[in-house]
Amino acid sequence: MRPEERNATNPPTVLSDQELTEVDAQWRAANYLAVGQIYLMANPLLSEPLRPEHVKPRLLGHWGTSPGLNLVYTHLNRVIKARDLDAICIWGPGHGGPAVLAGSWLDGSYTRTYPDITRDAAGMGRLFRQFSFPGGVPSHVAPETPGSIHEGGELGYSLSHAYGAALDNPQLLVACVIGDGEAETGPLATSWHSNKFLDPVHDGAVLPILHLNGYKIANPTVLARLPEPELDDLLRGYGHHPLHVTGSDPHAVHQAMAHAMDQALDMIAAIQRSAREEGITERPRWPVIVLRTPKGWTGPAEVDGVPVEGTWRAHQVPMAAVRESPAHLRQLEQWLRSYRPEELFDEHGHPRPHVLACLPRGERRLGANPHANGGLLTRELPMPPLEKYAIGLDKPGTTLNEPTRILGGLLEQIMEDTTERRDFRIVGPDETASNRLQAVYQATGKAWEAEVLATDENLVRGGRVMEILSEHTCQGWLEGYLLTGRHGLFSCYEAFVHIIDSMVNQHIKWLRTTRRLPWRAPIPSLNYLLTSHVWRQDHNGFSHQDPGFVDHILNKSPEAVRVYMPPDTNTLLATADHVLRSRNYVNVVVAGKQPCFDWLTLDEAREHCARGAGIWEWAGTEDGTREPDVVLACAGDVPTQEVLAATGLLRRHVPDLVVRVVNVVDIARLLPAEEHPHGMPNSEYDALFTRDKPVIFAYHGYPWLIHRLSYRRAGHPHLHVRGYKEEGTTTTPFDMVVRNDLDRYRLVMDVIDRVPGLAVRAAAVRQRMADVRTRHHAWIREHGVDLPEVANWTWTH
Template structure:
C-alpha cells in the first residue's frame, strides 16, 4: 500500500465502526430509558403509560455527546492500553455515566443487585432521579467519577489536580460549552502552564459545543471558528476539530482526532522524559461540535427540538398523558435497535464487549477515581521537633505559620519519593510565612523563567495561581485521586470557594455511605492573614465568616480549629494531615505573637479541644469562679489574658476562670457533633449559672448558635467581629469591634452580680483607656505603648 493510500484509509475499519456505533447506540438507549422508563426496559411489549415514570427528570441534551466521547475513549484505551479517567463538566450528564458504567460492568461490580441483565436494567432505569435512587447528575454513587456534576465550572481544575504526580495517567475532561462561560472554568484553561510533562500525567480537554444552555445559546458555540481557534491557541492548546451530524462521518473523524491527540501527548512526554528541550509544550485538545439532543426527537408538537435548547432536559414531557408523545418516545427508543444490542436476557451482546477495556482499564473501575484505594499515609516528621520553647506563658513570641512552614518543608521533603503531597495557594505562600518550603521544592511553572524570578521550578511541588477557584479545584482533584494536600489562603478571600467547599463536603457526606468508596485524605484549609491582623489592608480584607459557612455542613464531615499559639498550631497541623474524609479549617495568625503553651501542654490542650488555663485565672481549688472568660482564636486569647491580668490587678478578690477553645466544635452538644461536649462536660468548664464573657475570632452569633441549648446560655455574652473595620492599628480593630481587653473587663463588671457598685472606679478607668486609645492612635498612628509592649504577668506588677 502506498503512502498516499495509507493517508486515505479511514481511521476505523468497517468492523470497528460497527462496534463503536453499536456501543454508542446502547449507551444512548440506556440513557433515554433512565429518564423515562419505570418498566418494560427491553420494549418487549408496546409502551403504555404505566411504563413511564410519574415524574420525568434528568437531562438529555448533553448526554449523547458524552456517550459519544466515552465510546471513542474506550476504543483508544483498549487499542493503546491507556490508563485513563473520565471527568464530565456538563452538569447533568448523569444518564451517560450511569449507562456507560453499567455497560462496562463497573456499576454492577459496585452494586451487584444492578446486574447486567434485564432485571438489572430495569433497576438502573427505575432508580434514576427517583425517591431512594440516584441523582440526575454525576455524583459519588457513580463508579469512575471524582467530579460532582451538580455545579458547573470545576471540571478542568479537577482534571489537572488528578493528573499532578500521576505520570502515566491521562484525564479526559469533557468541558460543556455552558460550563465554559463560568469564571472558574475560564481560568482553568491556564492550568496547562503548571502541568509538568516529566512528572505529571496529561489532561485531554474535550470542549463539547452543542450550542445551548438551559434556554440560551452559548458564547463559544456562536463565535466565529477563527476567533474560537485563536482563543484556544492563545490558551496554549493545539485544538483538533470534530464537527457534524452524520454518525458514520463523526465516528471516523473522532477516532482520527483521538488517536492524533494521544500521539501528541505521548510525543510531548517522551521528549520531556528523555531530556529534550525544556520548553512549555502545546498540549492537544478536542473541539467536538454536535447538535444538542443528538439522535433524539427532531421536533415535538411542531417545534424544533434536536439542535435547540428545547432538548436540554426532557424533550417529550407529556408521555403519560399525550399518546403522540408516547408514540414518539417508543420510536425514539426503537431507533437505537435494542434488539441488536441486548440479548434475550437483557445482557449486552458480545459485540459491545469488544469495546470495553479490561479490568481496571475501564474508566468506571480506574482506581484513581476511587482514590482511597491508592492512598498512602504521609511520612510525617515529629512536629514536636519544631516546637518553640515555652518556659513561662507569654514570655517569648514567634510567628506561628512561619514555624509551621518548617514542618511543611520537611513533610514535602520526606514524601518526595512518593510524590503524594502538595501545597496549594493563590500567590500567598510567602506572604503567609510558609516560604521555608522553598528550601526543598520550587513553585510549579512551565513558562519562561527570568533572572529576577525566585523559587520557580518546572518540577515544583508548591502550586500557586491567583485564583482561589483553581487552587481549590486542583486540590480536590489531587485528594480524590488518592493524595494529600493543604490550601493556604487569606481568610477573607477563601469565601471565593464557598460553593466549591459545599460540593466537596456533599461529596464526602455521600461517599461515606458507599462501602466501595474508600476514605480519602482530608481537605485542609489554613486560613491566615486573618481579620484581626488585616489592619494594613483594611475593610475589604476583614471577614471571618467562612467558619459560619463551614459549620452548616454535616457534623461528620467538618472540623474547625483555632490554635491560640505556635505549638498548638503544630499539633493541629500534624493532626489534620493524618486525618481522612474531613474538611479541616485551621485559622491561625502569621504575625509575631506570644507563645502560651509548651509543646507537651499544647498536645494535651489540643487533645481536649477546650480547657481551663489555671495559670491565667484566680479561682482557688475547690471553688467555683465568679466569672468565666472564654476565648477561641489567637487575638481573642491575647485580649482575654490581658483582661484577666487587669482583673487580677484591679479586682484581686474576684474569682476568674480562663477557658480556651481550640476545637470550635467542642462547644456544640455531643448529640450534634462527634467532637461536642456533653452537658456535664460543658458545665464543668463554663459552669451552669455564672456569667461567661467569651471572646471569639469571628462573628459572635456563631457561638450562641453552637451553645443555645446549654445551661446558662442566658449568662453567655460573646464579643467578636461586628463588621467594623478599616485601615488602622491592630488594637484599634479590637476596639472598633468591642473585643479589646478594656471592654472585656467592663463586661465582667457589668455582668457579675453586685460587682458594678463595688467596681465603678475600675469600670470608669477601663472606658477612659478606650477613649485615651482613640485619641492616641489618631495622633501617633500606632497603639498605646502599654498595649503595644504588653507582656503577660500575674497582674500584680504589670
C-alpha cells in the first residue's frame, strides 16, 4: 500500500473539532439545498409537514453526483479561505447543477448575481422552485450559474477547459471535477496529456479531482471498477501523482479530503516555487485527487425495497412518484430532515454562522471569481496596421500570394505585441506550419514540457502556440482560454474540424445564453481559420475533402455565428482584423494556403468586407446602359478564380453578353434580414442578384447550402449553384473543380444553357467548352499536370 493510500484510509487529523463541525455543516446545508431544488416548490424549511402540493409535479435533476460535488465545493471553500487562493472550479459532472447552485447560494454570490434569490427562506423557496421549472434555470451547470465557464450538458470537455483557463494565469488555481462517466469519453481521455503543455512559470495550476462514484445512468464506470493499483498506474502514466480519498463515513471523508487538498496544494506550491525561483525545468508530476464516494451518498438507501444509494438508481431522481405515493412522500421528508435543517438555517432561513464559517469572501468566492466571467478581464487585442502586410496591386488577377502565409506575419506581430501581457494563443492539431502560419515562431515557440531532442524545432517552455493531434483538446484549451477573457485562433484543416462539431454546438449555446444575461461580460470570439481546404486537397485525396463545417455552423443561432470566405490575401487580412477584434461570436474563416490571385487592394478589400457581398465592376461587362443578362456569383477563393476565368471566356466568345460578377465574402448576407443580423433586405438582394435573370453561383462548399439560404428570394427559381458534390480523389488541382462541375468551362456552359436565346446562338461556343473538358481529362492522365491554358492563366482584361 502506497503512503497516500494509507493516508486516505486512516487520514491524520487535519481539521480541528470546530473546523470539522463547520465543514460538515456547510456540506449538509448544500446537500439539503440540492435535494430541495430537485423536489420542492414550497415549504423550503419544512416548517410544516410535507404535503403533495409542496412537491413539483415534474421531478427533474441529477442527485447521484451532487453530494460529491458538494463535498468538493465545501473543501475548496476551506482552502481558498485559509490560503487566500485565487481559484475557480470546472464542474465536469455538470448535470449536478443543484450542488453548484447550492454552493453559490450559500456563499452569497448567487444573491449578488440574482438579487431576488435572497439568502433567506423566501430566496430559498425561489431557488428551489426555479430549478428545472418553466421560466426557471436549467438542471445543468450552465451560463446562468455564477462561477461557471463550463456547460454541463455534455460530458468530456472539463479537463481541457480547465487547462485552457490556467494558461497564462500564473496565480490561478483551476480545480476540475471529472466524473467517472465523463472519464470514459475520448476528449477527456486525451486531455490528461495537457500537463505536458502547462508551464509552471507562466501558467497557473490545474488540480484534477477524479470523482469515482461507480456508475453512469445505468451501467458501472470503467475507472471505478479498476483495481486501485491499476488506476494508480494509469494516472502515474499520465504524469500525475495520485492522492486517494475513499469512504462513506462523512467525518472520516472530511478529514481525508482536507488532508488530500492540503497535500495537493503544497505540492503545487512547491512545483511553482522550484520553477519560478530555482529555475527547475524538469517536467513536474502534478497531483490528482481520486475521490471515491457512493453514488447518491446520504440519500435513500432503498426505495420500495430496491437498493438506491451506491447504485445507478441514484443517478437522477431516486423517488419519482412522490405526489402520488404517501410512502415516497414520507421517505422524502425523512431524507430532507436527516440533514437537520434546523441546525443549519435559522427560523428566517438564513444560514447559521457555523455554516458560513469556512466560506471565502468577495471575489475569492467560487461563484464570484472574475476569471469565471472572463469578459470582465478582457483587454483589447493590439492589432497592427494592415498596411504593413497588405499586397500592393497594380492590376487584379496578375500576381499570386499564399494568403495564410501573409496572415502569419500579422499573427507574428500580435504575438510579439502580447509578449508581456500573454493573452493571445494559437491552437491547432499539428498544422501551424502546414497551414503557412510559421512566421509566428519568430515571436514565440510551441508550448512543450516533455522531452526535447536535438532534432526538434520551435519547442519551448512557455510557448504560446499549442499543437496536439486532438482537435477536441485544441478546442477545449481555446474555449477555456477565451472564457477566462483572453484571445485566440484555431487553425485547422477544413475536413477535420468536423471532429469538434458537438463541442462548438455547446459553445454557441453558451454564447447565445450569455447574450441574455446582463451580468455576463462579452468574451473574445472563437475564431476558426479553416485552410488546407477541399479544392486544394488534391494531393491528400478524397479523405481530406469536406467543406461541410460551414453548413453545420450556419444551422446555429444567427446572433452568434458568422462565416467568411475571403477570396484573396488582402481580404483575408481585413477579415482577420475584424474577427480578432470581435466579441461573443463564433467566426469561421475559410481561406487557402496555396498561391492565390490578388484581386483587391487593401482599401477595396476593407470596403468589400464591410459590404459582405458586392459587384466587382471591373470584372463584369456592364456599362450602365443595360441590365445584366446573367449574374456570375462566387464565394471562396477557388470559385472566385473560376468565375473570373469564365467571365474572360465569355468576353472573348460571347462579347455582346452583359455579365455581372458578384463576390460574397460574408455568407450570411444571403439570408433575409429578418433571419440573420447580417442578412440582406429583399430590395438589396434583388438589386444585387436581380429578380429574374439567371444567376450562376460558384460556391466553395456543398451547393444546397446556397439554395437553403436564399430559397425565399424572388429570384430563387433562376438560381443555379455549382459546388462540391462529393467527387474527389488524388488528382490535379484543376481536375478537382472539373470533377465537381465548378470549372470555368462548365460555368460558361451553364450560362449558355440558362440565358434565354443563347443556347442556339452560342451552340458552337458551348461545344468548344465541352471539348476542352474532354481534352483536360486526357491531358492530366498523360502529363500529370493541368492544361497549360489553365496552369498559366491570368486575368488580362
